Structure formats: C-alpha cells, structure tokens
Amino acid sequence: MKITDLQPTIVWKFFHQITQVPRPSKKEGKIIAYLETFAKEYHIAIKKDAAGNILMSKPATPGFENRPTVVLQSHVDMVCEKNSDKVFDFDKDAIETIVDGEWLRANGTTLGADNGIGVAAELAILSSKDIEHGPLECLFTVDEETGLTGASALQAGFLTGKTLLNLDSEDEGEIFIGCAGGKGTKAEFVYQATPTPSHRDYFRIDVKGLKGGHSGSDINLGLGNANKILVRILNHLIKDTDLTLCHFDGGNLHNAIPREAYAVIGLPQDAKEGFITYINRFTAEIENEFKHIDPKVQIEVQSVDRPEKSIDPQTALALILSIEACPHGVLSMSHDIEGLVETSTNLASVKTLPGSIVIGTSQRSSVESRKEDASNQVAAVFQLAGAKVEQGEGYPGWAPNPDSPVLKVARETYVKLYNKEPKIMAIHAGLECGLFLEKYPYLDMISFGPTLRDVHSPNERILIPTVSLWWAHLLELLKSI
Numbered sequence: 001m002k003i004t005d006l007q008p009t010i011v012w013k014f015f016h017q018i019t020q021v022p023r024p025s026k027k028e029g030k031i032i033a034y035l036e037t038f039a040k041e042y043h044i045a046i047k048k049d050a051a052g053n054i055l056m057s058k059p060a061t062p063g064f065e066n067r068p069t070v071v072l073q074s075h076v077d078m079v080c081e082k083n084s085d086k087v088f089d090f091d092k093d094a095i096e097t098i099v100d101g102e103w104l105r106a107n108g109t110t111l112g113a114d115n116g117i118g119v120a121a122e123l124a125i126l127s128s129k130d131i132e133h134g135p136l137e138c139l140f141t142v143d144e145e146t147g148l149t150g151a152s153a154l155q156a157g158f159l160t161g162k163t164l165l166n167l168d169s170e171d172e173g174e175i176f177i178g179c180a181g182g183k184g185t186k187a188e189f190v191y192q193a194t195p196t197p198s199h200r201d202y203f204r205i206d207v208k209g210l211k212g213g214h215s216g217s218d219i220n221l222g223l224g225n226a227n228k229i230l231v232r233i234l235n236h237l238i239k240d241t242d243l244t245l246c247h248f249d250g251g252n253l254h255n256a257i258p259r260e261a262y263a264v265i266g267l268p269q270d271a272k273e274g275f276i277t278y279i280n281r282f283t284a285e286i287e288n289e290f291k292h293i294d295p296k297v298q299i300e301v302q303s304v305d306r307p308e309k310s311i312d313p314q315t316a317l318a319l320i321l322s323i324e325a326c327p328h329g330v331l332s333m334s335h336d337i338e339g340l341v342e343t344s345t346n347l348a349s350v351k352t353l354p355g356s357i358v359i360g361t362s363q364r365s366s367v368e369s370r371k372e373d374a375s376n377q378v379a380a381v382f383q384l385a386g387a388k389v390e391q392g393e394g395y396p397g398w399a400p401n402p403d404s405p406v407l408k409v410a411r412e413t414y415v416k417l418y419n420k421e422p423k424i425m426a427i428h429a430g431l432e433c434g435l436f437l438e439k440y441p442y443l444d445m446i447s448f449g450p451t452l453r454d455v456h457s458p459n460e461r462i463l464i465p466t467v468s469l470w471w472a473h474l475l476e477l478l479k480s481i
Contacts, residue, residue, distance in 0.1 A: 001099045006464055008471050010128065015120035019095040019112060025077040025146040027091060028052055032076070035140060042127050051153035052142040058126055060134045067134025069161035070481055072125065074118030074168060075144035075151075075432065079253060079456045082109040084208070084260060086458070105461040113462040114455040115144070118167030121474060133478040137161050144168075144432060145255060145456075147184075148395050151432035156439045163406050163481060165474070166433055166447035170217060170455060171425075172466035173418075175410050176447040177401060178426030180216060180341075180364040181434060183375045183394030184254050187322070187359040187382035191315035195308070196244060200266040202304050203275070205233060207250070209298040210290075212259035212457035215346035216364050216429025219257070220330055224294040226250050226261035227347050229286060231323040233299075234263060236278065238320055241271045245316035246307045251349035254362040255430075256456040258348060264307060276301070311357070315386075319357055322385035323350065326361065331374055334366060334426075337400070341428035343370040345378055359387075364428060366397050398434040398445070400426050406444045406481065413476040418469070448473070 003019075006012040023031040035054050039046035045057040054076075060067060080090035086108035096107035105111055122138040125131055137159055142150035169176050196202075210224040227250040237243045243265055250261025267275055283299045290297050311319070328347040334340040343365035351358045361378050365371035371394065379389045401407070407424070414422040433445050450470040451463040 003097045003099060003104060006099070006104070007468055010124040011117070011120050011467060011471055014123040015117055016097070018116045018119055019097055022091055022093065023076055023078055023112070024080045024090050025143050028077055028142045032142075035076070038123060044126055049153070049155060049158055051150050053150050053154060053158070054140040055158060056126055056138045058136045058138070061132050064132060064134045067481065068163060069135040069137060070133070070478065071137045071139055071159055071161035071164040072122050073139040073141065073164055073166050073432070074115045074122055075141045076119055077143055077145050078112035078114065078116060079110050079145050079256065081212070081252065081256060081456060081458055083458045099464070100461070102464050103461040104464055106458070109458055110456065111460040111462065113452050113460065114170070115168045117450060117462060117467065121167055121471065125478070131475060131478070134481065141432060146253070148430060148432055148435055151435040152395065154436065154439055159440060162442055162444060164433070164436065164443050164445040165406070165477070166431055166445060167449055168431060169427065169447045169449040170452040172449070172451045172463070172470050174423040174425045174448065175407065175414070176425050176427050176431070177404060177407055178366065179398045179431040179433060179447070180366045180428045181368060181371050181395055181397035182362060182364045182430045183371055184392040185361045185363065185375050185378045186390045187387040189315050189319050189357045189387045190355060191357065192312040193309040193355065194312050196246060196266055196306055196310045198306070199269060200244065200306070201269055201272050202246070202264065202266045202306050204262055204264050204302050204304045205230065206260070206262045206300045207297070208260045208300070209296040210259040210294050211454060211459060213257045213454055214429060214456045215255045215257055215348065215362055216344070217427060217455075219344045219346065219428065220341050222293050222329070223257050224290050224297050225328050225347055226258045227323065227350050228328055229297070230261040230263055231320055233279070233282060234265070234320045235324045236282070237265065237267070237275070238317060242268055243316070244310045245320070246310040247352045248319065248350050248357065249352055251360070253456065254346070254348045254360050256348065257346060259457060261350065264304060266306070266310065311352070318385040318387070322382050322387065323347070323359065326378060326381050332370065337426050340366070340426055342366050343374050344428065345374050364430065366426065366428070368397065395430060396434040396438065398431060398437065404444050404446065407446050409480050410446050410448070410477055413480050414473055417473060417476055
C-alpha cells in the first residue's frame with residue numbers, strides 16, 4: 001500500500017507532498033516556497049512576517065459567518081536524524097515513506113510527521129470546499145525544533161483569532177492544555193592538541209543501537225543515553241590505567257536523546273587484555289540494564305591506527321569527570337498533575353572540534369524557577385571542571401487552564417464522536433503555545449494530534465488509524481466552536 005492510498009485521502013495527499021520538500025530547521029526556504037505556491041493555486045490569502053512565519057486566511061463557509069475566528073497552527077520544520085549507515089541529504093532528498101502494517105515510517109530517517117501531519121491537516125482544510133467552519137487563520141511557524149525562534153519572533157497583530165488549536169501533539173485521545181518551558185546550557189572545554197604517544201594500542205569505542213527519542217516526551221522512559229554510557233567506560237579506564245583520549249563525539253540535537261556516541265583512545269600495550277575483558281563484562285551489564293527499554297544497545301571496539309594528536313591529559317580528565325557528573329533524565333515529578341514530569345535535563349551532545357570540545361544540554365520544567373535551577377545545576381558541574389558555560393534565554397511554559405472554553409467544546413465533541421472521555425493532559429515538552437501567550441495573552445488554546453512514536457529519531461512513526469480519528473475530531477470541533 002502507498003501513502004496516497006491511506007484515509008483520509010486529502011490529509012495523506014498533502015502529507016506526501018510535504019515529505020517531498022526538504023525542510024530542516026533554519027532551512028525552511030523550500031517549504032515556504034511550497035506554501036506560497038499552494039496559496040496561489042487555491043486562491044488563499046497569505047502573508048509572511050520577517051521570520052518566515054506564514055499566515056493563510058479563509059472565510060467562513062455559508063452559515064458560519066458569525067462564528068469566532070479560529071487559528072490552526074503547526075510548525076513546518078523537522079528534526080533531521082538518520083541511521084549512521086543511511087546515505088541521505090536532508091537539504092536535498094525527499095523522505096522515503098513506508099507503510100508498515102498500521103504504521104507509517106521512513107526508510108532510515110526521521111519521518112517528519114512531527115509536525116508535517118499538522119501542516120497537512122491545515123492544507124487539507126484550506127483546500128477543501130465542503131468542510132464547515134467559521135473564519136479561519138492557518139499559522140505555519142518556522143524553526144520550532146531548534147529554539148522555537150519562529151514563534152518567538154511572532155509580532156502582536158499578525159493574528160486576529162482568539163482561539164488557537166495547536167496540531168503538534170502525539171497521542172490521539174489526549175488533549176493538552178499545558179507544556180514545559182525550556183532552556184539550553186552549553187559548555188566548552190579548550191584543549192591543547194598534543195602528539196599521541198607511540199608504543200600504545202589505539203581503539204575506537206562505539207555505543208550504538210539505542211532508540212533515542214524526544215528529550216521531553218520520552219525522558220521519563222529511561223532510554224539509554226549514548227554519551228552517558230560511553231563516559232562510564234572512559235571514567236573506568238582513566239582511573240584504572242594511563243588513558244590517552246583522542247576524540248569524543250556523540251549526539252546531535254538538543255531535543256533528542258543521543259542514540260550513538262564514539263571515542264578514540266590509546267592505552268598502554270600491556271593494558272589491552274584487561275581492557276577487552278572489561279569491555280565484555282561492561283557490555284553484559286549494559287545489556288542487562290537496558291534489556292526492557294533499549295534492548296538493541298551495542299558496544300563495539302575496534303583497533304585503529306595511531307592518530308596524530310590527542311586531547312591534553314588535564315582537559316581529558318576534566319571532560320570525562322564532568323560528563324560523568326552531569327545529570328541526565330528526570331529531576332522531579334509534578335505535584336499538580338499526576339504522572340507528569342515536572343523537571344528534566346538532557347545531556348544531548350558532545351562534539352570534539354579543533355582546539356575545543358563542546359557539550360550541549362537542554363533543561364525543561366513546568367515550573368520556571370525549577371527550570372532555572374536545573375540549568376544552573378548543569379552549568380555548575382562544567383564550571384567547576386573549568387569549562388566556559390553559556391546559558392540560553394530559553395522559552396516559557398504554558399500554564400494549564402482547566403476552565404478553558406475551547407477545552408470544554410473539544411471534550412464534548414470527542415465524547416459525542418467516540419462515546420468516551422478524552423484525557424486532559426499537560427506535556428513535558430516545548431510547545432509554541434507558551435510563546436504565543438507572550439504576544440497574545442488572551443488566547444484560549446488546546447493542543448492535540450494523532451499518535452506518533454519515537455519522534456526525533458529514525459524510528460519515528462505515525463499510527464495510521466489515529467489520523468482518521470483525530471481528523472474527524474478536528475472537523476467536528478471546527479463546526480462546534
């Protein structure tokens with residue numbers, strides 16, 4: 001079966017078109033051009049702001065002219081992650097989609113259903129002549145995934161609607177009314193590149209096979225962090241033998257739990273046998289630790305030629321100990337909403353560059369003061385180790401409003417359609433809603449979407465039957481607001 005054979009046809013038609021358009025974060029030019037062409041083809045009013053955000057407007061269908069204006073909102077960029085053995089250029093290549101039973105996934109890359117499926121739904125409504133709705137504004141924001149800069153740049157007056165439906169959630173049957181705020185903390189070690197000692201054995205250690213996932217919505221699952229697993233090996237070696245560290249690289253994106261990491265090291269020749277014995281034992285321990293949640297974890301070691309340069313011993317020690325000490329995962333649970341992560345941190349990436357090693361982390365919390373505390377905690381670890389630390393400005397959370405008028409309508413229409421109550425939730429991830437409230441404090445908002453899994457990783461997939469359920473709810477909601 002092809003993606004264009006799926007139901008509802010109109011939504012999958014546009015989602016397929018979107019998968020053919022490269023749209024990495026901060027490189028949205030091609031998808032913006034696609035949207036502008038769409039608006040021209042369907043005679044839709046369109047405007048664009050300085051950041052590249054696009055707003056399309058559509059009049060009410062007959063009989064709905066006196067309804068309030070509703071804003072539908074999705075972001076156009078996508079996380080670009082691929083398996084290490086996949087040859088793919090996100091700047092040029094189209095996503096290859098595969099219908100796999102009830103799921104749609106990509107071939108070795110992220111799918112981009114986050115948030116391409118929301119964009120597709122908006123385009124389906126804009127292009128349709130038989131969907132009933134009041135006046136509509138469809139907002140398409142840029143650069144959500146790497147800092148929410150599109151939403152942050154949105155100016156007062158760009159929108160007129162006072163009710164907003166964010167289409168960027170990942171569990172059908174759940175309606176979200178709040179989200180966490182976030183902040184990034186970056187550390188940089190400056191090192192001296194020193195000649196590597198001769199008469200040593202050099203190895204590359206790879207940690208791979210992990211699922212990865214969203215650093216907000218998946219942080220409570222206890223997934224393996226490749227950087228944290230790798231540094232456990234390095235910390236053992238640096239205490240047990242005379243380690244030469246030549247390279248450390250792991251993870252890519254601040255909002256993705258790192259799936260892969262590797263290091264290049266040198267050891268005294270008489271330490272080789274003990275090293276291999278330790279690796280075998282440690283691999284068994286890691287496989288046991290993650291057998292239920294990340295069962296495909298792998299640790300591989302191979303001999304390599306002696307590199308020309310290594311990281312000076314003092315910096316290598318500071319780097320290893322600080323990454324070992326840096327927290328990762330859930331820091332606290334919410335006391336307001338049962339089962340919701342309140343505060344977390346993600347040790348996202350380690351990159352060895354000429355003369356420096358850069359560590360990227362991100363913190364999230366639904367409590368502003370706890371977000372700041374988590375960021376300061378991470379910063380303190382690296383500052384004590386001698387690194388230069390930079391903390392981003394971050395973005396605000398979205399405080400839940402259980403008395404929201406649009407929530408009431410959304411709940412009632414869901415019960416009408418499916419004879420069961422939806423779950424009313426807050427999410428431990430960054431949505432653009434918090435930033436919208438800064439410019440439009442009167443907005444009444446909810447967020448909802450079909451079921452997605454393993455977003456921000458090459459295992460990203462969307463549960464096909466839930467798209468029909470979500471779509472039907474969206475259309476009923478538009479008729480009822």
